[in-house]
Amino acid sequence: MTRRSFGALMLAALPVGMLASGCDGAPVAIGGLKGTLRAGVRADVVGFGYLNEGTGNYYGMEIDLVNQLADRLGYGEVEFVTVLPENRKEMLLNGEIDLIAGCYSIADSRLENFDFSPAYYDDRVIAVVQNSSLFEGIDDLRGCTFGTMSGANAAPLLSIKLYEIGFTNGEVVTANEDNSDVTFDTWNLVQYPSYQELSDALESGEVDAMVLDGAIAHTYMDDKRTVLPDFVVAEQSFGVATQKGSELSQPVSEAVQEMLDDGTIAALVDKWD
Incomplete structure (x- = not known):
C-alpha cells in the first residue's frame, strides 16, 4: 500500500x-x-x-x-x-x-x-494457555509442549528462561533437522510458520502453551485463554x-x-x- x-x-x-x-x-x-x-x-x-x-x-x-x-x-x-x-x-x-x-x-x-x-514501545514475551488446561503456573507445564513462531526470538528466550529458573537442565534429547521440533529433558518445543497456525495448535491441544510477544498475543486472545500467571519470559522493547x-x-x-x-x-x- x-x-x-x-x-x-x-x-x-x-x-x-x-x-x-x-x-x-x-x-x-x-x-x-x-x-x-x-x-x-x-x-x-x-x-x-x-x-x-x-x-x-x-x-x-x-x-x-x-x-x-x-x-x-x-x-x-x-x-x-x-x-x-x-x-x-x-x-x-x-x-x-x-x-x-x-x-x-x-x-x-x-x-x-x-x-x-x-x-x-516496551513489551514482554509471555505464555498463553487455554483456560481448560487449569495451568496455574510454570511448574504445571513440566513435560508439556510449548509452541513458538519460527523466526521469532521467543524460542531462544524461552530456552534461556527455563534454564535460569531451574525448570530444565537444557539437555536436548531429540531434535529434527531444522530444530522446529525439539525435545528437552523436561519440555518440548514446536515452532510454527505463522502465528495463526501457532494459535490453532494451542486450540487443538497440539501445544500446551504458546509463547509470543504480548503485543502480538492480543490478536489471538479470547475468553477461553489466559496469560500464564507469574511467568514472564523476557522484557523487550521495539x-x-x-x-x-x-x-x-x-x-x-x-x-x-x-x-x-x-x-x-x-x-x-x-x-x-
Whole structure:
C-alpha cells in the first residue's frame, strides 16, 4: 500500500528536468522532498500493523509511526511492505526495504547487523494457555509442549528462561533437522510458520502453551485463554531498525527521539491501546 501526500502529487507533476538525484540515488525534488520510504511492517498484528486485505490498507500504531517518520524526514511517499519473522532480516540486509517497524525487538544479536532507533514501545514475551488446561503456573507445564513462531526470538528466550529458573537442565534429547521440533529433558518445543497456525495448535491441544510477544498475543486472545500467571519470559522493547551504518540510521533515530520527546508516540500508543 502506498500513501501519497499532497507534496508527492506535486512531485509527480513536475517535469523530468525538475528532478534531481540524492546522494543515495533516491529521487529528490527541488525543495528537498525525497522519494519513497519503503517500510517493512507487520500485516497480522492488530493495533500495530494489520492489513485489511479487502481495502489494501494497513492500520496500527506502527503504521502511523512510519507515516509520521516519513513526514519528518521529508519523504513524499511511504510504501508499506509486509515482513515476517523469517524474512525481515534478509529483506533489510538486501535493501528490499529501508527500515523495519514491525514489532522488532532491540536485541544484542540484532545490533551486529542493524542500527536501532530509541525504543518506542516496551513489551514482554509471555505464555498463553487455554483456560481448560487449569495451568496455574510454570511448574504445571513440566513435560508439556510449548509452541513458538519460527523466526521469532521467543524460542531462544524461552530456552534461556527455563534454564535460569531451574525448570530444565537444557539437555536436548531429540531434535529434527531444522530444530522446529525439539525435545528437552523436561519440555518440548514446536515452532510454527505463522502465528495463526501457532494459535490453532494451542486450540487443538497440539501445544500446551504458546509463547509470543504480548503485543502480538492480543490478536489471538479470547475468553477461553489466559496469560500464564507469574511467568514472564523476557522484557523487550521495539525500535525502528535500519541497515548498519546507513545514511538513514541517524535521521531515523533523531526523528523517533523527537516523537518521544514531544508526546507523539505516547499519543499513538494511547490511540491504538
